[in-house]
Amino acid sequence: xxxxxxxxxxxxxxxxxxxxxxxxxxxxxxxxxxxxxxxxxxxxxxxxxxxxxxxxxxxxxxxxxxxxxxxxxxxxxxxxxxxxxxxxxxxxxxxxxxxxxxxxxxxxxxxxxxxxxxxxxxxxxxxxxxxxxxxxxxxxxxxxxxxxxxxxxxxxxxxxxxxxxxxxxxxxxxxxxxxxxxxxxxxxxxxxxxxxxxxxxxxxxxxxxxxxxxx
Amino acid sequence: xxxxxxxxxxxxxxxxxxxxxxxxxxxxxxxxxxxxxxxxxxxxxxxxxxxxxxxxxxxxxxxxxxxxxxxxxxxxxxxxxxxxxxxxxxxxxxxxxxxxxxxxxxxxxxxxxxxxxxxxxxxxxxxxxxxxxxxxxxxxxxxxxxxxxxxxxxxxxxxxxxxxxxxxxxxxxxxxxxxxxxxxxxxxxxxxxxxxxxxxxxxxxxxxxxxxxxxxxxxxxxxxxxxxxxxxxx
Numbered sequence: 001x002x003x004x005x006x007x008x009x010x011x012x013x014x015x016x017x018x019x020x021x022x023x024x025x026x027x028x029x030x031x032x033x034x035x036x037x038x039x040x041x042x043x044x045x046x047x048x049x050x051x052x053x054x055x056x057x058x059x060x061x062x063x064x065x066x067x068x069x070x071x072x073x074x075x076x077x078x079x080x081x082x083x084x085x086x087x088x089x090x091x092x093x094x095x096x097x098x099x100x101x102x103x104x105x106x107x108x109x110x111x112x113x114x115x116x117x118x119x120x121x122x123x124x125x126x127x128x129x130x131x132x133x134x135x136x137x138x139x140x141x142x143x144x145x146x147x148x149x150x151x152x153x154x155x156x157x158x159x160x161x162x163x164x165x166x167x168x169x170x171x172x173x174x175x176x177x178x179x180x181x182x183x184x185x186x187x188x189x190x191x192x193x194x195x196x197x198x199x200x201x202x203x204x205x206x207x208x209x210x211x212x213x214x215x
Numbered sequence: 216x217x218x219x220x221x222x223x224x225x226x227x228x229x230x231x232x233x234x235x236x237x238x239x240x241x242x243x244x245x246x247x248x249x250x251x252x253x254x255x256x257x258x259x260x261x262x263x264x265x266x267x268x269x270x271x272x273x274x275x276x277x278x279x280x281x282x283x284x285x286x287x288x289x290x291x292x293x294x295x296x297x298x299x300x301x302x303x304x305x306x307x308x309x310x311x312x313x314x315x316x317x318x319x320x321x322x323x324x325x326x327x328x329x330x331x332x333x334x335x336x337x338x339x340x341x342x343x344x345x346x347x348x349x350x351x352x353x354x355x356x357x358x359x360x361x362x363x364x365x366x367x368x369x370x371x372x373x374x375x376x377x378x379x380x381x382x383x384x385x386x387x388x389x390x391x392x393x394x395x396x397x398x399x400x401x402x403x404x405x406x407x408x409x410x411x412x413x414x415x416x417x418x419x420x421x422x423x424x425x426x427x428x429x430x431x432x433x434x435x436x437x438x439x440x441x442x443x444x445x446x447x448x449x
Binding site (some may be wrong): 082108 | 229237241296297299302307311384
């Protein structure tokens with residue numbers, strides 16, 4: 001019996017910045033339907049690991065695999081399945097919320113569904129803010145605009161860097177619902193956060209990163 | 216995932232429209248290069264003296280160098296805001312080909328900072344005493360030249376994105392590459408002003424444009440991918 005390969009896996013990966021190691025000899029296997037939380041102090045490499053998993057950062061040693069195929073060869077397959085929202089959430093300040101989501105969909109290679117988009121923005125409490133440039137919104141509202149993509153784009157793998165920053169309790173609840181929905185659809189979620197987030201009914205796996213000793 | 220993905224053309228147009236509408240909302244982005252162009256060209260008669268023969272002789276060179284410098288002003292910000300917003304990561308990761316996104320951004324950049332120069336250039340040429348017979352050649356040659364510069368500039372902007380004070384480095388990278396454009400662009404206009412045919416120079420410019428159009432987006436997207444791997448300097 002052959003087992004399904006892990007959705008994302010790392011085998012002994014290492015990365016240095018000059019002389020300083022960022023990640024040393026890390027192995028990790030993330031399966032379908034799993035929720036992973038990357039923990040660790042500031043500077044422990046959480047963002048870097050997420051960017052490695054997304055295929056943005058190339059590693060110096062080891063292999064990153066997506067569904068058994070090594071990156072960067074599997075980049076196109078990963079692009080089909082990936083939704084990455086970085087620490088800087090990828091919304092342009094000069095455009096309003098729906099323009100931002102239109103462009104995000106175009107870049108992702110998706111169709112723009114205006115009705116669905118209006119629904120989501122409404123649920124997120126942004127319906128009266130649709131004509132306002134995103135730069136004029138609060139940090140939490142900007143984050144909500146970026147996170148609207150969780151509901152708009154159907155992707156198997158979510159890599160979310162600090163998705164809860166600046167969110168209020170209602171926003172947090174919404175993200176929790178989205179994660180539960182994603183997992184029930186067999187999707188995978190990897191995120192970083194410094195805030196407590198309990199996910200009732202879900203198994204939260206965590207990986208604690210420590211900054212490698214430079215000596 | 217079930218519904219069919221939209222075509223590349225619609226994605227391209229959406230990115231183009233995005234950059235154009237961002238550009239139109241900040242007046243400085245299209246007005247600054249234009250004012251710079253007008254002021255630099257106007258400084259030459261003051262510097263070299265108002266003799267009509269001398270001005271007419273240097274007019275093509277003055278117009279070209281001023282236009283190149285004016286366009287460089289806005290080039291270093293081509294990818295900078297997108298990087299700061301995190302949109303650049305989405306460009307790299309999205310299903311829409313990165314080179315297509317680069318091409319859309321280049322065309323938007325040219326429309327905002329090259330096209331206004333092109334529109335105003337006949338007026339400035341007449342001010343410098345260039346014969347009216349050379350104006351058609353001037354517009355054609357300047358159009359190819361500014362487009363080539365936008366394309367080459369995208370490579371430089373992609374290589375220097377995220378660096379502090381990238382403007383000077385960008386100029387150092389790009390200006391040497393513009394030498395052929397300068398030679399054939401001014402050559403075409405001078406020939407036409409002296410009553411010779413400018414066809415050869417214009418066709419050479421057109422072929423350089425095709426070369427840049429096909430390769431610059433690929434080179435710039437390779438540079439952007441490499442840049443995404445670099446440490447984040449937020």
